[in-house]
Amino acid sequence: MATTTLDLRAALDEVARDVDSRLAILLADPGDPRTSLYAAMRHAAIGGGKRLRPLLVFATARLFDVDRTCTGWVATALEAIHVYSLIHDDLPAMDDDDMRRGKPTVHKAFDEATAILAGDCLHALAFEILASPSTHPDPFVRSELILDLARASGPSGMAGGQMMDLEAERQVFDLPTVTRLQQMKTGALICAAVEAGAILGRVAPEGRTHLRGYAHDLGLAFQIADDLLDAEGEEAIAGKRLRKDKEAGKATFLSLLGVERAREQCRMLVNQAIEHLRDYGPEADLLRAIAAYVVERDR
Amino acid sequence: MATTTLDLRAALDEVARDVDSRLAILLADPGDPRTSLYAAMRHAAIGGGKRLRPLLVFATARLFDVDRTCTGWVATALEAIHVYSLIHDDLPAMDDDDMRRGKPTVHKAFDEATAILAGDCLHALAFEILASPSTHPDPFVRSELILDLARASGPSGMAGGQMMDLEAERQVFDLPTVTRLQQMKTGALICAAVEAGAILGRVAPEGRTHLRGYAHDLGLAFQIADDLLDAEGEEAIAGKRLRKDKEAGKATFLSLLGVERAREQCRMLVNQAIEHLRDYGPEADLLRAIAAYVVERDR
Numbered sequence: 001m002a003t004t005t006l007d008l009r010a011a012l013d014e015v016a017r018d019v020d021s022r023l024a025i026l027l028a029d030p031g032d033p034r035t036s037l038y039a040a041m042r043h044a045a046i047g048g049g050k051r052l053r054p055l056l057v058f059a060t061a062r063l064f065d066v067d068r069t070c071t072g073w074v075a076t077a078l079e080a081i082h083v084y085s086l087i088h089d090d091l092p093a094m095d096d097d098d099m100r101r102g103k104p105t106v107h108k109a110f111d112e113a114t115a116i117l118a119g120d121c122l123h124a125l126a127f128e129i130l131a132s133p134s135t136h137p138d139p140f141v142r143s144e145l146i147l148d149l150a151r152a153s154g155p156s157g158m159a160g161g162q163m164m165d166l167e168a169e170r171q172v173f174d175l176p177t178v179t180r181l182q183q184m185k186t187g188a189l190i191c192a193a194v195e196a197g198a199i200l201g202r203v204a205p206e207g208r209t210h211l212r213g214y215a216h217d218l219g220l221a222f223q224i225a226d227d228l229l230d231a232e233g234e235e236a237i238a239g240k241r242l243r244k245d246k247e248a249g250k251a252t253f254l255s256l257l258g259v260e261r262a263r264e265q266c267r268m269l270v271n272q273a274i275e276h277l278r279d280y281g282p283e284a285d286l287l288r289a290i291a292a293y294v295v296e297r298d299r
Numbered sequence: 300m301a302t303t304t305l306d307l308r309a310a311l312d313e314v315a316r317d318v319d320s321r322l323a324i325l326l327a328d329p330g331d332p333r334t335s336l337y338a339a340m341r342h343a344a345i346g347g348g349k350r351l352r353p354l355l356v357f358a359t360a361r362l363f364d365v366d367r368t369c370t371g372w373v374a375t376a377l378e379a380i381h382v383y384s385l386i387h388d389d390l391p392a393m394d395d396d397d398m399r400r401g402k403p404t405v406h407k408a409f410d411e412a413t414a415i416l417a418g419d420c421l422h423a424l425a426f427e428i429l430a431s432p433s434t435h436p437d438p439f440v441r442s443e444l445i446l447d448l449a450r451a452s453g454p455s456g457m458a459g460g461q462m463m464d465l466e467a468e469r470q471v472f473d474l475p476t477v478t479r480l481q482q483m484k485t486g487a488l489i490c491a492a493v494e495a496g497a498i499l500g501r502v503a504p505e506g507r508t509h510l511r512g513y514a515h516d517l518g519l520a521f522q523i524a525d526d527l528l529d530a531e532g533e534e535a536i537a538g539k540r541l542r543k544d545k546e547a548g549k550a551t552f553l554s555l556l557g558v559e560r561a562r563e564q565c566r567m568l569v570n571q572a573i574e575h576l577r578d579y580g581p582e583a584d585l586l587r588a589i590a591a592y593v594v595e596r597d598r
Contacts, residue, residue, distance in 0.1 A: 033466040033470070034454065034462050036462075036466075037458075038454070085419075088415055093414075094412050094415065113393050116390065116392060116393065116415070117465075120387060120418075120422065121453050121458045121459070124422075124453030124454070125453055127426045127445055127449040130445075131445040139438040139439040139442040140438040143430050143432075143441045144438075146429075147430035147431060150423050150424075150430055153423045154423030155333065155340075155423070159423060160333050160420070163333050163413070163416050166413075166416075167332040167333075167335075
């Protein structure tokens with residue numbers, strides 16, 4: 001377990017360096033009146049975050065010996081979508097957060113208008129990356145990656161889940177509705193990251209069942225762990241404000257299940273996620289380590 | 300000229316009906332806690348607006364005998380991007396507008412959080428439409444359409460232009476900078492609409508020069524006409540607040556050129572746009588009518 005943790009830390013660091021270097025190229029100061037727009041994007045996207053979604057792209061693509069440059073750009077697109085969603089979710093009209101990844105949020109470090117536009121730009125950039133022939137030479141693969149990401153981030157995925165999350169402050173949801181909300185809000189993009197690795201590996205949709213099962217269970221486990229962290233974590237380590245769900249009186253896995261059953265459910269989902277990988281050999285050890293990390297993480 | 304105006308009106312109405320019927324399918328009430336998100340998208344996207352960008356897709360695709368269903372979906376994607384940008388531009392942190400297309404803006408009719416998410420969702424939906432095999436069977440065409448739209452709407456296009464527009468309230472731009480700002484803010488998406496028609500027509504990039512020239516001149520003429528409308532138009536007809544540029548003390552074509560020279564420049568650009576179409580026969584009459592309409596429009 002100690003070795004795996006070490007490997008995972010090394011893998012996370014490597015992916016962070018890889019994605020950061022690509023973002024630094026894309027988001028270089030244009031030297032014109034858009035300077036603060038680009039600075040805002042760099043502030044939000046470079047040098048922070050767990051980089052879980054890009055790592056999932058790499059860890060899945062590794063199963064199929066995919067070219068690392070292709071994988072790097074696709075991982076960067078996934079992270080760009082994730083960062084855009086964080087910028088918009090942090091806005092005063094949404095979750096109204098001041099800190100993110102241990103730094104002031106974009107609308108605090110810059111202003112609201114710049115934050116809205118920086119999010120919009122990262123959103124468009126993700127699709128520009130995926131549609132570029134230099135990312136992948138096969139237009140069929142590019143088109144499949146884009147469909148995967150657009151569905152996962154739109155009204156039936158991440159943004160739709162965020163809307164349900166806003167509604168959760170106005171009405172009390174039951175467990176199936178909370179599960180669906182979280183599957184959309186966080187799970188869909190985690191699934192899209194794994195799916196992107198499989199698309200890059202040219203796995204046909206019918207061959208992706210086990211990987212989808214892994215991603216689905218991982219996404220839910222991740223969200224329960226997030227709820228536990230929100231209730232029990234330390235703000236200094238998490239790098240963001242905690243105890244928000246309770247303040248807002250929102251129904252969460254935690255409020256519906258209680259701490260003990262939530263923790264148990266999280267462990268069960270992680271084991272189930274790992275079990276989906278039984279047909280893979282040591283090449284899937286990184287995916288297994290990611291699942292194990294989810295229950296243990298402190299941020 | 301009277302006939303052309305009549306044809307144009309008929310074409311605009313037909314495109315509006317076509318795009319509205321597709322949007323009605325995509326944005327149907329999901330019957331779950333996302334109801335108001337979908338209502339907000341329908342409020343902004345259906346039954347309003349000039350539909351200039353979708354019409355440009357249709358008018359260009361008509362030159363090459365493209366399948367109308369393909370064209371309709373691509374036109375809908377262009378309109379979805381345009382509407383998302385209007386929703387976000389109208390937000391209090393941006394242009395802070397209460398009226399749009401003769402109706403309350405989304406954040407007025409719903410709330411700010413819903414407006415941000417409705418914009419984000421239309422943004423993602425545009426790419427989902429373009430990446431769907433049912434929109435176009437050839438992944439190369441889909442991928443080219445997506446690259447076209449992502450570039451035109453991102454930091455080097457529409458959103459970057461909007462950022463420059465915000466900066467224009469803080470610094471005084473000269474004519475070349477205002478031209479670049481407007482080319483990005485409004486011109487890029489108008490160019491993308493024409494380019495999309497050419498991509499659907501399978502015109503190779505080197506064969507698109509004249510159409511690009513047309514779109515470029517049309518975009519600038521459109522913006523100058525918009526400036527004139529902002530200064531001289533009637534709010535009731537325009538369906539939105541006017542005289543904003545002057546209040547904000549922004550450098551515009553109008554403030555830099557004066558009314559007479561601006562009007563002259565607009566006419567010159569329209570003639571130049573039409574001149575780019577000289578190699579095309581009557582099949583390009585709709586594109587010519589659109590250019591002529593730009594100088595005459597009252598909203």
